[in-house]
Structure formats: structure tokens, C-alpha cells
Amino acid sequence: xxxxxxxxxxxxxxxxxxxxxxxxxxxxxxxxxxxxxxxxxxxxxxxxxxxxxxxxxxxxxxxxxxxxxxxxxxxxxxxxxxxxxxxxxxxxxxxxxxxxxxxxxxxxxxxxxxxxxxxxxxxxxxxxxxxxxxxxxxxxxxxxxxxxxxxxxxxxxxxxxxxxxxxxxxxxxxxxxxxxxxxxxxxxxx
Ligand SMILES: [Zn+2]
Ligand SMILES: [Zn+2]
Ligand SMILES: [Zn+2]
Numbered sequence: 001x002x003x004x005x006x007x008x009x010x011x012x013x014x015x016x017x018x019x020x021x022x023x024x025x026x027x028x029x030x031x032x033x034x035x036x037x038x039x040x041x042x043x044x045x046x047x048x049x050x051x052x053x054x055x056x057x058x059x060x061x062x063x064x065x066x067x068x069x070x071x072x073x074x075x076x077x078x079x080x081x082x083x084x085x086x087x088x089x090x091x092x093x094x095x096x097x098x099x100x101x102x103x104x105x106x107x108x109x110x111x112x113x114x115x116x117x118x119x120x121x122x123x124x125x126x127x128x129x130x131x132x133x134x135x136x137x138x139x140x141x142x143x144x145x146x147x148x149x150x151x152x153x154x155x156x157x158x159x160x161x162x163x164x165x166x167x168x169x170x171x172x173x174x175x176x177x178x179x180x181x182x183x184x185x186x187x188x189x190x
Contacts, residue, residue, distance in 0.1 A: 012040035012085035014092070042085030048092070050079035050184040052121035058177025071177030077123040081189050092186045120181040130170060130179045137166045 054075025084092070126134075140163045147156040173179045 010044045010083045012042045012044050012088055013083045014040060014088050040085060040088060042087055044083035045086050045089065046084065047081050047189040048084050048089065048186050049081045049189055051075070051187050052077035052124060052182045053185055055180070055182055057180035058175070071180065073124055073180060073182055075121070075182055077121050079184070089186065121184055124180055124182040127179060130173050133166050133170050137163060137170065140166065
């Protein structure tokens with residue numbers, strides 16, 4: 001790969017707002033761009049990327065009274081390279097701010113189209129299994145709504161049973177630390 005020779009004259013481009021957002025391997029597309037649909041007018045002082053710090057997670061005993069060992073995350077997930085100005089380097093170097101989840105423990109606050117870039121690693125917060133399960137859960141939810149609207153209660157109950165299993169598995173992923181919130185740190189790319 002050739003160097004980015006336009007560095008010294010390039011504008012600050014947090015999240016690749018001028019191209020398309022590609023946080024952590026294109027996990028997010030334009031739908032999640034949210035409030036970052038603006039351009040920063042400051043000149044970039046360097047190229048940076050977010051790195052996942054890793055950590056230890058998981059907090060539940062097993063049903064049989066044993067202990068579920070905490071998940072260890074090696075971290076190392078990398079965000080896309082961003083040209084950043086001094087202000088944004090400072091902003092993204094602070095933190096991470098307190099991560100949070102919605103009451104049902106399924107939706108992280110902030111990170112997705114949210115207010116802070118460095119809140120948590122999306123690859124850790126949305127591993128493939130959790131993403132697939134969440135998609136299935138959403139589809140089942142729509143099905144249930146339709147069955148309910150048409151009064152098809154036995155079908156509703158059947159899908160609800162499937163849904164309960166999906167939700168239980170998702171809960172398990174959270175509780176055992178498979179889904180977790182790794183902080184991100186900003187590193188300069190040489
Ligand atoms: Zn900037
Ligand atoms: Zn990560
Ligand atoms: Zn992690």
C-alpha cells in the first residue's frame with residue numbers, strides 16, 4: 001500500500017464521514033452514521049485508528065452452582081484509519097465514557113450512531129453469533145406482531161417459544177462475557 005500523500009493537506013475526517021463509515025470492518029453502514037453527517041473544517045494533524053484494549057468479562061455462576069469463568073478478550077480489533085485534527089484527537093483520546101446498556105441489556109447506549117466514538121469496541125459488543133441472534137429475534141418479533149394482529153394465537157405462542165430461546169441465548173452471551181464492552185483507545189498510525 002502506498003502512503004497517503006495527501007495527509008498534510010487533508011481535512012479532519014472522523015469516521016470517514018466524507019467517504020462512508022467503515023468502523024471495524026464495515027460493520028456499520030450509512031444508516032448508522034447519525035449525527036456524524038457533518039464535516040470538520042480543521043486540518044488533520046495525523047492519521048489515527050481506534051484499537052480495542054481487551055479485558056476480562058463474565059460474572060455468573062453456573063446453574064449447578066459451579067463457577068463460569070470470566071471470558072478473556074485479547075482485544076486488538078482495529079477501526080479504520082481516520083485523518084484527525086487536534087481537537088478530535090483530544091476528544092477521542094478522552095475516556096472511554098461510561099458505557100451503558102438499555103434495560104433489556106441488548107442495546108448499547110452511545111456507540112452505534114451515538115455520541116462518542118471511543119465508548120466500546122463494536123466487534124466485541126456485536127460478535128457474529130449475537131448479531132445473528134439479534135436479527136432472528138427481530139424477525140420473530142415482527143412475526144409475533146402479525147400473528148397477534150390477526151388473532152392467530154397458537155402461531156403466536158409457537159413463535160414466542162422460539163423467541164424465548166433466542167433471548168435466553170442472548171442473555172447467556174451477555175452474562176458470560178462473550179458479549180462485552182471493550183474500551184477503545186486512539187493510536188496514531190505511522
Ligand atoms: Zn476535526
Ligand atoms: Zn474488541
Ligand atoms: Zn473485547
